[in-house]
Amino acid sequence: MPTGPLHYRTTNVAWEVKECRCMIGADHFDDGTVPSDDLDDDSGDGMSVWDAADIWASKGKDPDYTFGFSEDELQQAHDED
Structure with missing residues (x-):
């Protein structure tokens, strides 16, 4: 219940x-x-754009897995790896 x-x-x-x-x-x-409401702040308690990009790419670039980042930010971080 x-x-x-x-x-x-x-x-x-x-x-x-x-x-x-x-x-x-x-x-x-x-x-x-x-x-956290602000995942890209500098407080250290949010997910980094690079970690988010890895997950996003592993999920087929699914828009449900952007973790508050834009797809452009995620693609740029993914390309840097």
Whole structure:
């Protein structure tokens, strides 16, 4: 039985996103951490454009796997590798 508001949980396996109704009540990763709203800030707690580009390319350049970056940014980072 659902206990919390509908939100999304991102699994650590293949970055799969699933509906969740746990008591966290906000979108989160399996370990309970909440994703950053600004993935390209310089605070060090977001995903780098190069890591995002690797995942994006491995998923066939699927627009669902851009992690807040533009496809141009991801392509440029992918080309630099």
